[in-house]
Amino acid sequence: MLRTQGLTKQFGGLTAVDDVDFELPADELCSLIGPNGAGKTTFFNLLTGALTPSEGTIELRDGDGWRDVTDATPHETASLGIHRSYQITNIFPTSTVLENVRIAAQAASDDATNVWRNVGHFEEHVAEADAILDRVGLADERETVAGTLSHGAKRQLEVGIALAGDPDVLLLDEPNAGVSSESVGDIIDLIEDVATDHAVLLVEHNMDIVMNVSDRVVVLNQGAVIADGDPEDVRGDDRVQRAYLGGYESGGSSETSEANDSEASDSTGEGGTV
Numbered sequence: 001m002l003r004t005q006g007l008t009k010q011f012g013g014l015t016a017v018d019d020v021d022f023e024l025p026a027d028e029l030c031s032l033i034g035p036n037g038a039g040k041t042t043f044f045n046l047l048t049g050a051l052t053p054s055e056g057t058i059e060l061r062d063g064d065g066w067r068d069v070t071d072a073t074p075h076e077t078a079s080l081g082i083h084r085s086y087q088i089t090n091i092f093p094t095s096t097v098l099e100n101v102r103i104a105a106q107a108a109s110d111d112a113t114n115v116w117r118n119v120g121h122f123e124e125h126v127a128e129a130d131a132i133l134d135r136v137g138l139a140d141e142r143e144t145v146a147g148t149l150s151h152g153a154k155r156q157l158e159v160g161i162a163l164a165g166d167p168d169v170l171l172l173d174e175p176n177a178g179v180s181s182e183s184v185g186d187i188i189d190l191i192e193d194v195a196t197d198h199a200v201l202l203v204e205h206n207m208d209i210v211m212n213v214s215d216r217v218v219v220l221n222q223g224a225v226i227a228d229g230d231p232e233d234v235r236g237d238d239r240v241q242r243a244y245l246g247g248y249e250s251g252g253s254s255e256t257s258e259a260n261d262s263e264a265s266d267s268t269g270e271g272g273t274v
C-alpha cells in the first residue's frame with residue numbers, strides 16, 4: 001500500500017529520520033513507537049508531504065505498480081489517499097461537530113471550491129458526515145460546538161475528519177493523547193474499527209493500546225528502525241527494552257516514562273487537512 005526506501009530527513013546536522021525502509025500492507029495496523037525525539041512525527045510529516053525528504057523515496061501502491069510520491073505536496077498526498085489525524089487538535093473550534101466533518105468531506109470532493117456554502121445544498125456530504133460521526137461515536141454530539149468537546153471526543157472528531165477524506169492509508173498520531181483512562185477502551189475500539197477497512201499507521205505511547213491493537217510494531221530510535229515485527233517479539237527485544245520500553249509489562253504502568261511529556265514536546269503544527 002505504502003512503502004519507503006532509504007527515507008532520511010536531516011535538520012542541519014541532526015538526522016531525525018535515518019535511512020528507513022518501511023512497508024505498510026493494505027490490511028495492516030502497524031504501530032510506530034520509540035522515545036521522545038525518535039523521529040516518529042517527522043516520519044509522519046514526510047509521508048504526508050508536510051516535509052520533503054533529504055534522501056530516499058516514498059511510494060504508494062497504484063494498481064499493480066507503485067507511484068512515486070516522494071515530492072508530493074500535502075494536498076497531493078491527501079488526494080492520493082494518505083490522511084492523518086493530528087496530535088495537536090486540528091478542528092474548527094467554533095463550528096459544530098457535524099460542520100467539521102462535513103467540511104472535510106466536501107473539501108475531499110469536487111465541491112471543494114465553496115466549503116462554507118449553506119449546509120442544505122450539500123445533503124450528500126451531510127449524510128456522509130453523519131455516517132462518519134456514527135462510526136466514531138459522536139452521533140449524539142452532532143450539533144455540539146467542537147471547541148467545547150472533551151479531550152477524548154476531540155480525538156474522535158480528529159479521526160472522523162481524517163476519515164472524511166476517504167483515505168486508503170490512515171496515519172493516527174497519538175489518538176489517546178489527553179484522553180482519560182476510562183475512555184481508553186473507546187479509543188481502542190475506534191482504532192480497531194477504522195483498521196478493518198484502512199491501512200493504519202499508529203503513533204502511540206500507551207503500550208497497552210499498542211500491544212492490543214497492532215498487527216506489527218516498528219520501533220524507531222534516533223531516527224533509525226531498531227525493531228520491526230510481531231508485537232510480542234518486539235516487546236521481548238533487548239534493544240527495544242533498553243531504548244524505550246524499560247521493563248514494560250502488560251497491565252502494569254501502560255505508558256513509558258518517555259510518554260509522559262509527549263504532549264509538551266509535540267512538533268507537528270504543520271497545517272491542516274482541510
Ligand SMILES: Nc1ncnc2c1ncn2[C@@H]1O[C@H](COP(=O)(O)OP(=O)(O)OP(=O)(O)O)[C@@H](O)[C@H]1O
Pocket residue numbers: 011014016034035036037038039040041042043262265266267
Ligand atoms: N522542524 C524541525 N527543525 C529542527 N529539528 C527538528 C524539527 N522537527 C523535529 N526536529 C528534531 O528531530 C528529532 C525528531 O523529532 P520528532 O518530533 O520527529 O520525534 P518524535 O519521535 O515524534 O517525538 P515525540 O514522541 O516527542 O513526539 C528531534 O530531535 C527533534 O528535536
